[in-house]
Amino acid sequence: MTLKLKNEAAFEALRKQAEQVIDQRGAKTADGVELEMLRLLNEIEVYQVELELQNQELNRSTKELEAARNDYFELYDSAPVAFVTVNSQGMIERVNKAAARLLAQSGNLLEESLFARAVHPADQGAFFSYLNVTDKKRSSCEMRLRGKEDQPLWVRFMARSVFDAQKGFKGWRLAIIDVTERKQQELSLQKAQGELERRAAQLARLSLELTMAEQRERRRMAEMMHDHLQQLLAGARLNLDIASAETVADQAPAFKNAYDLILQSMEAARMLSTELSPPVLFRQGLPEAFGWLARWMKKTHALDVEIQIDEEDYPVEEAIKVLLFQSVRELLFNVKKHARTDSARVAMTTEGAMIKVVVSDNGSGFEPQHLEQSDCETDKGFGLFSVRERLVLLKGTFEIESSPDSGTTVTLTAPMHTGAFTQPQRRVETVEDVSQERCAMRRPRRESANKIQVMLVEDHLVMRNGMRAMLSMQTDIDVAGEASNGAEAVALARQIKPDIILMDINMPVMNGVDATRIIHSELPDIRIIGLSMYEAADQAGAMKQAGAAAYLSKSSSSDILLAAIRQYGKVGRNPKPVKTAGGVRA
Template sequence: MPVSHQPDKKFDRLRRQAEQMINPNRPLDVSSPDDILELIHKLQIHQAELEIQNEELKRAQLELSDVYHQYEQLYEFAPCGYVTLSPKGLITRINLTAFNLLGTPKRKILETAFSRYLTSACQGSFLEALRKAGRIGEKQRVEMQLKRKNGPPLWVRADITADRDKNEVVVQWRVMLMDIAREKDAETQIRQLNQTLEQRVAERTAELEQRAGQLQQLTFDLTQTEDRERRYLAAILHDDFQQQAAFIKMTLDRLNSRPDADMQDQLVRLSQFTGEFIDKMRHLAYTLNPPMLKHNGLLAALKGLASDMLLHHGLAVTLRAQAEAEPVSPVLASILYRSIRELLLNVVKHADVNTALVEIRIRNKRTLIKVTDKGKGFDYPAARNGKGCMPGFGLYNIEDRMLFLGGSMQITTKPGKGCRVVLTVPREISTHSNAPLKPSRTATGKQSTASEAVGPTDRPNGENAVRILLVEDHQLIRKGLIGLLHSHSNLTVVGEGVDGLEAIKLADRLRPDVILMDVTMPNMDGIEATARITRRHLDTRIIGLSMHNDEDTRQKMINAGAVAFLAKTDSPESLIETIHRVNRDLRK
């Protein structure tokens, strides 16, 4: 490898001076022996300088020789192969690693075309890389296979660089070869593994999707079972315990009118206790199975929930909901209702505020619910990692339900910064069946749709007596009401019915003055029966009766045509006074 050195400037100056001094055509300016001595002295100095420069050149040459020898050692034994090609692509120089890669003795390699050692499929790409390296002057990289006499072709990576002269003409190519057989084998193995892995992933994904579908279905089945049990328990509370307690209260109130003062005090206390007991059972039944959720859907039930939160917990809930956000599935509606209720109860227990915001809307075919408060918040990451107190164990249950249904739950909160919980769930989720489990009534005394004895009571009344039709599907309540009404000589029960259909037939036949109409009954409820009767008999007054003493039920009965609405647990005096009042209004 040729090496050029730039002569030292000082050495050039000395050489020019020496040439001038020994120029035979130049006369020597020597006029005295002293001048000759001075000239000799200068020549001696120049001679010493030349000798020093000569020694420096010798040392530089020795160092250069050592460097060149090291370069030769590195070049020859480098871990990658080096090949130098002539402009025609002939091999002019090659190191030991390249020999081993080509697998041919050196004497047979030099001055041969490099392309002859490549497989036919790789020759074109190699020549194209040569031309491109010479054309644009940049290193080109290509992967190719070398032919081997005693084995399969060998994969190598070639980095090709063109050396060009000042006229940009290629004088040689330098090719660096790197054995990539192991890399190619690894790529092949990885490709095969990827194919196998993709197949396994596809199989596992299909299996997981099937399991997820099964899990989602099980979640819905579980929720349906819970809802059926809730409805069953609520039905028992409403249809049995509350009705029996109401009958007890009616009886106590009647007995309370007796003159025994000591007995009267005890009866008053028992009546108050029974009333509180009924209120607690009513609230429990409402909590277990809100009637509005079943009859009017989620959004109406949430309005009732907001009223309940304000009444019982002092929490003012603002509800913002899109009408189209009403869930299609009643099971999903039940899940969302109970989740929102649990979140609002957490606000009551932990947020230390008296306001909350509930937002419901549809986004990308998913139902999105936000429950926000501006309370004291909490450290959610710490609570999530078990280092803090997680407000409301129900949050975990809510999150599990959302995940099982293909949704999610996100909590954004910091101490002192309030809390926002965002629930998302698919809008439509299929279920096997939404049919409710109807609890048996035969064991608890509530009658089926079979008609009771209908007609005038055995107790005759005067012509001015108010004629009353009693429509109530609970036998005990009918018995208690009949006993109460019989205690007043100006009231007479002309007939009894057990559902809305019988109420319509009896109203047509008996033409009563007043109808005491229960709201919740089989076959046809009291709201529908009231609407039909009031359209056909303008002179009949209907008083609604219900164990659910809520504003929504009251308003529906009034809208259907009832002139009054009472709870079954209201005092007997209220019922008697209401009957006389609506009858007086009728006769005016």
């Protein structure tokens, strides 16, 4: 193969260098010189061939590199992900086609434009903060770019820092993915979630309002029986007491039968009124309400209920209090009907802003998974299904643990306050609002040192007239005045200062407990006897704490009431107890 050197000057330089090397080595024979020259020429030819081969390899590699570069840029430009190279000054140096299309929606930004102009003004601070984080700490982030017609584009950024050969910072390479569609779906989902939560809150309010509507109707019917039917029956009984004094002997059995029927009717009406709407539920707290429920279950259903409460005061919203009371009563009904046991336990605690009530028994138990279907099919009114649904709507819980022959434990939790239901505010009239003219029911006091001066406080006219007529027949008792509510009672007591006040409890404007507290604090020598249609155990404690000397049921006989008046009207501050059949003794 004949090879020709491309650079003759280089060849001559090599030749001279070879000759100098030979001269430095000393004298040579002609044959030796010729041999050395041939050897050097052979080496030169070898190097020449190697250079040619290297040049061919370099050309091939250059073509491959160029092809790879073209493939890379084709892939770079055709990639669905937007790629942007930004220098250290924030100027755009290079973009692919996807980035060009994306940036076109942000104002036709081209190379050598400031990239920050494409970022939505509200997100520019976050964008710069994101770039200033090191690569190790920097992950992806989502923010907005400017869009057409003030519609921002949501994108996901992924940035990497770029350095030169000397490790000097040059800028960033940004990968940008358009997530506008997904973001819109997320926003739509959030909106739907918000609407769902709003509807759930609305359902919770409706659930509470339904609970309170049920209870208001129960309370209305109970008050109707208490304020009208029971009062009429009590008035009839008083009139029978009065008439019996003038009854001939042959009519006495008929009067007694009528009297007994009235007492039975009063007791039946009182029990029905109390079952519909226990007064203790509204006048006191949950602990007292559960205590009443335990006594009532024992009396009416022979079920012993143990109450365990770790606090005295539970500041629970009234609607929640009613819901929990009804729920526990329903659970105790189920214990009596299905558990085949004569005892149960109710425990109440608080957990932060939640109140927790656990109802348990050691009865027959059941399979909880069978409850939902059977309860849905048979639920009427306030059944277990209703209890669970109402609690869940309030973000509470209803959990059942049970198995055959192993008893049942039901755990209820509910927020103590929801803000979803507020009772309408009603102005409570104060004593100062009651003028002397409004005490129109008072009677002029007849001064008599030998008579007990009694003031009647009763909002029901029939009952008040009956008591007045009965007391007027007594030679040692004088009705000094009358009032129809607690506020009038306080004003009248200050004026006439009677010996005895017969104080009804359930009255408008101001109830008997509050009136008793005020009168006793100002006029401690006045003896106050509380009267009510309700059970003694439910109201006696509050009246005695307010300062009442005694508490009697209106269903008690007239003789018991007269004995109490005479006892407390004649003796000092600490009279002996008055033994009664239907009331609480002092």
